[in-house]
Amino acid sequence: MDPQRLLASLYHDNHAWLRGWLSRQVRCPQDAADLAQDTFLRAWDARQLERIQEPRAYLSTVARRLLCSLWRRRKLEQAYLDQLAELPLAYAPSAEDIALVREAIEAIDCLLEGLPSRVKRAFLLNRLEGMPQQAIAEQLGVSLATVERDLRRAxxxxxSQTAESP
Incomplete structure (x- = not known):
């Protein structure tokens, strides 16, 4: 069967179920609809439609990963907005600056996707907060050598991610 028909069949048979499942997870119909569409786009991009044995298990796994990315991105955005709220009004950034920062946060999040959380945290503490490696080791409760290894890995x-980008 050709890939377009496989995707159409997968979508027809599972879209309502996936959207309902996502609605229960996020409690927002718009977010659920967006995540469902993104899930099917990922399935299409993976070019593995003919190998899917358990469609709902596959779709829920992809959707769960997208959901984690959404929550992680929102947590980062909220932390940024909390920091902005502490600034005096004279230093408040423009809407354009906020949009640029959000794009940068999403780009950083995508760039670090796939790394363990401790490695990401060490990298962000070092590069974004300017923390020295010894302070990171103390905060994370690991050795200095582990922080050095984590930073090297990040x-x-x-x-490797930027080398793969066009």
């Missing part, structure tokens, strides 16, 4: 990961 840098190599970022380099």
């Amino acid at each position: 840098f190599v990961h970022c380099l």
Whole structure:
């Protein structure tokens, strides 16, 4: 069967179920609709439609990953907005600046996707907050050597991601 028909069949048979499942997870019909569409786009991009044995298990796994990314991105955005709220009004950024920062946060989040959370955290503490490695080790409760290894891993990961980009 050709890939377009496989996707159409997968969509027809599972879209309502996936959207309902996502609605229960996010409690927002618009977010659920967006995540459902993104899930089917990922399934299409994966070019593995003919190999899917359990469609709902596959779709829920993809959707769960997208859901985690959404929550992680919102948590980052909220932390940024909380920091903005503490600034005096004279230093409040424009709507354009906020949009640029959100884009940068999403780009960083995508760049670090796939790394363990401790590696991401060490990288963000070092690069965004300017923390020295020893302070990161103390905050994370790991050795200095572990922080050095984590930072090296994050840098190599970022380099490999940017090398793959067009």
